[in-house]
Amino acid sequence: MSRRNRLLVLxxxxxxxSGLATAATLHAAGRAAEKDRAQVGGxxxxxxxxxxxxxxxxxxxxxxxxxxxxxxxxxSTADLGGPRTASGVRCLRFHTAAGTGIxxxxxxxxxxxxxxxxxxxxxLRELRHYDLAGIPTRARVSPDGRSVAWTVFVSGDxxxxxxxxxxxxxxxxxxxxxxRDLEAYRFFLDDRPHRAxxxxxxxxxxxxxxxFYATVATGGxxxxxxxxxxxxxxxxxxxxxxCPSLSPDGTRIxxxxxxQGASSDAPWRLxxxxxxxxxxxxxxxxxxxxxxAVWRDGNTLVYSLPGDYGSDLWTVPADGxxxxxxxxxxxxxxxxxxxx
Numbered sequence: 001m002s003r004r005n006r007l008l009v010l011x012x013x014x015x016x017x018s019g020l021a022t023a024a025t026l027h028a029a030g031r032a033a034e035k036d037r038a039q040v041g042g043x044x045x046x047x048x049x050x051x052x053x054x055x056x057x058x059x060x061x062x063x064x065x066x067x068x069x070x071x072x073x074x075x076s077t078a079d080l081g082g083p084r085t086a087s088g089v090r091c092l093r094f095h096t097a098a099g100t101g102i103x104x105x106x107x108x109x110x111x112x113x114x115x116x117x118x119x120x121x122x123x124l125r126e127l128r129h130y131d132l133a134g135i136p137t138r139a140r141v142s143p144d145g146r147s148v149a150w151t152v153f154v155s156g157d158x159x160x161x162x163x164x165x166x167x168x169x170x171x172x173x174x175x176x177x178x179x180r181d182l183e184a185y186r187f188f189l190d191d192r193p194h195r196a197x198x199x200x201x202x203x204x205x206x207x208x209x210x211x212f213y214a215t216v217a218t219g220g221x222x223x224x225x226x227x228x229x230x231x232x233x234x235x236x237x238x239x240x241x242x243c244p245s246l247s248p249d250g251t252r253i254x255x256x257x258x259x260q261g262a263s264s265d266a267p268w269r270l271x272x273x274x275x276x277x278x279x280x281x282x283x284x285x286x287x288x289x290x291x292x293a294v295w296r297d298g299n300t301l302v303y304s305l306p307g308d309y310g311s312d313l314w315t316v317p318a319d320g321x322x323x324x325x326x327x328x329x330x331x332x333x334x335x336x337x338x339x340x
Contacts, residue, residue, distance in 0.1 A: 043084055043330060050074040050087035052122045053099040061094055062086060063309045064330035080328050089124045093136045094333045098145030100173055104136030117150050119173060133167050138292055142206035146173055149204035166202040170229060187216060188235045203243040203292050213244045238278055243292035251275055254293045254301050272318050285316045285324045294334050302327060302334050
């Protein structure tokens with residue numbers, strides 16, 4: 001091939017690659033713009049006033065495409081498929097109890113996004129905010145609203161992998177005292193102090209403002225731990241428990257459990273643990289649940305599964321009976337009045 005022909009081939013290759021890059025950019029921009037447009041057949045969403053202490057309401061992150069995507073949205077608990085009221089407040093993760101809200105947000109910058117935790121009052125007004133060290137993944141408020149917790153990924157993007165690190169913090173909303181990293185608490189395994197460099201803590205669920213449950217990972221295993229803020233301790237209670245959620249009466253823990261024989265990419269099933277007997281039972285949900293479930297009441301669990309808009313909310317009885325049911329399309333991070 002002559003020098004002139006090689007040059008023509010090179011120019012053609014450059015033009016082709018440039019065209020492909022332009023097409024990819026336009027496609028990505030088109031997809032982003034599409035998410036800002038309401039979709040035909042999607043749930044009706046309108047702007048309005050959202051409060052965190054209104055009875056008979058559920059609040060959640062709206063995932064439906066349109067101008068209100070990612071906003072904290074309210075809907076009647078009696079009619080979860082009904083019209084949604086969007087607040088204008090955007091959160092990646094959210095939870096509320098007793099009129100206190102915790103909103104984990106992205107702060108979009110020129111070079112990269114950063115993240116922060118905003119504590120909200122019952123009218124979704126910000127009281128304080130705190131910079132986060134990583135990507136938000138879990139958030140909870142104690143039943144009395146006096147403590148809030150959040151977990152972020154410092155590296156990695158899936159609990160299914162082995163190369164990840166978490167940071168879990170608890171904030172006292174009365175004194176604004178912040179425990180930045182629960183790994184600093186004393187961890188007891190088999191009632192003996194246990195020190196480990198690979199310790200990770202995530203997925204807090206509160207019994208009250210002081211006592212909580214969470215997951216601790218170390219040595220390739222995960223443990224349900226009972227935590228005490230005043231004593232700054234974590235006591236291992238049971239193995240193979242991730243992302244616990246305490247029932248309203250404080251007697252049971254819903255959680256995701258790794259099951260033998262499942263795919264390494266989809267290893268979790270939704271289980272319930274009796275805290276008195278430590279007997280565990282599977283729910284009727286047989287699909288992979290990578291979420292921290294919420295108790296809608298003393299009998300029903302709510303959790304997210306992948307959907308057309310990113311996430312749908314499903315329900316299943318906590319006692320192992322019945323079958324899963326779709327509760328809310330295009331929704332994530334639900335909370336119910338008075339639930340933790």
